[in-house]
Amino acid sequence: MKQRNRIVLAIVILLVFVAVILGVDWMRRMSTNNPTGTVTPLPAGSIPILLNGDLVAGFVPADLDKMKKVSFTDAAEGKLQDGWLLRDVLLLHIAAEHLTPDAVITITSTSRGKTAELSWAEVQDQANMVMFDLSNRGTLKLVSQLPKLDMRDEWVQDVDRIEISSP
Amino acid sequence: MKERYFSTFQLILMALFAALVVVAKIALKLPLQLPGHSGLFWMAILVVSARVIPKRGAASIVGLTSGLLAAFLGLGDFGALDTLLSYTLAGVGVDVTVFFLGSPENLAVAVLAGLFGNMAKFLVKWGIGLVSGAPLGFVALGLARSLVSYIVFGALGGLLGGLTLIALRKAGFFTYLEEKR
Numbered sequence: 001m002k003q004r005n006r007i008v009l010a011i012v013i014l015l016v017f018v019a020v021i022l023g024v025d026w027m028r029r030m031s032t033n034n035p036t037g038t039v040t041p042l043p044a045g046s047i048p049i050l051l052n053g054d055l056v057a058g059f060v061p062a063d064l065d066k067m068k069k070v071s072f073t074d075a076a077e078g079k080l081q082d083g084w085l086l087r088d089v090l091l092l093h094i095a096a097e098h099l100t101p102d103a104v105i106t107i108t109s110t111s112r113g114k115t116a117e118l119s120w121a122e123v124q125d126q127a128n129m130v131m132f133d134l135s136n137r138g139t140l141k142l143v144s145q146l147p148k149l150d151m152r153d154e155w156v157q158d159v160d161r162i163e164i165s166s167p
Numbered sequence: 168m169k170e171r172y173f174s175t176f177q178l179i180l181m182a183l184f185a186a187l188v189v190v191a192k193i194a195l196k197l198p199l200q201l202p203g204h205s206g207l208f209w210m211a212i213l214v215v216s217a218r219v220i221p222k223r224g225a226a227s228i229v230g231l232t233s234g235l236l237a238a239f240l241g242l243g244d245f246g247a248l249d250t251l252l253s254y255t256l257a258g259v260g261v262d263v264t265v266f267f268l269g270s271p272e273n274l275a276v277a278v279l280a281g282l283f284g285n286m287a288k289f290l291v292k293w294g295i296g297l298v299s300g301a302p303l304g305f306v307a308l309g310l311a312r313s314l315v316s317y318i319v320f321g322a323l324g325g326l327l328g329g330l331t332l333i334a335l336r337k338a339g340f341f342t343y344l345e346e347k348r
Contacts (some may be wrong), residue, residue: 003273047302054310
């Protein structure tokens with residue numbers, strides 16, 4: 001086969017890869033949106049927010065337009081982390097009376113088996129930069145400047161649940 | 168005595184390229200918030216290694232070695248397995264492309280080699296996410312954006328590698344290598 005034909009074939013293979021990846025993602029979104037023929041309340045990829053065990057809201061992509069973007073350079077790798085403050089996400093969906101300084105906010109990644117527990121006082125202080133950054137594959141990653149959450153191993157990647165325990 | 172597949176000189180070159188991949192990953196940070204942008208330097212190094220060491224599997228070994236180094240250094244957001252596989256498969260992607268398309272001194276081949284190398288890295292991250300049950304991307308077009316970014320930076324990295332090879336040829340580097348042989 002001529003090299004020109006092989007290059008064209010390589011481009012076709014690339015397009016097939018792209019189509020397969022986007023097709024699988026689209027099918028996953030469809031099945032999540034409509035698992036049993038009924039529409040679930042949260043769009044695919046959204047993060048459920050639970051208050052004392054009850055589902056009260058979801059962090060959905062449309063929320064991003066209502067929040068200010070923030071950024072900081074992490075101490076671990078000198079990399080710019082930019083995204084949305086967890087404080088702003090919670091204030092969008094949870095009534096202020098539930099967010100007492102000792103309320104515990106748990107951020108979970110089921111697939112990675114990781115959780116981070118933070119008090120509202122920690123989350124509320126903007127200097128701590130408790131925020132979500134978009135990872136390379138488009139999932140949310142919890143990062144912060146708090147000593148307990150400022151290293152890569154301590155970050156919570158692929159976040160899929162936010163839970164608030166309010167006394 | 169049976170001749171070794173890689174000479175000692177080539178093994179040293181591969182180790183140096185592997186170290187260069189890791190150093191580039193740590194030291195050369197572009198102020199870009201775009202996924203896969205590290206492929207710009209990474210793929211350039213892999214494409215150059217695939218030509219400078221003209222044996223099948225050279226880029227794969229550079230990828231594997233750099234993956235081992237990076238895993239031990241704790242690089243990567245998604246753990247050691249993801250790091251090791253993505254570095255290795257990036258090398259395999261470059262090797263396979265060069266094997267089918269010919270020398271990366273041809274700029275079109277270099278671009279495609281870089282592109283497939285970076286795509287292999289993307290596939291590993293995406294595949295591991297799929298297998299581990301990672302949630303869907305938060306933003307609906309996040310995956311498509313990532314994909315485009317990986318493709319663009321992989322292609323640019325390949326182009327940079329191809330231009331480096333042309334510069335090396337002009338400087339007489341390949342003649343020097345022939346004489347060494």
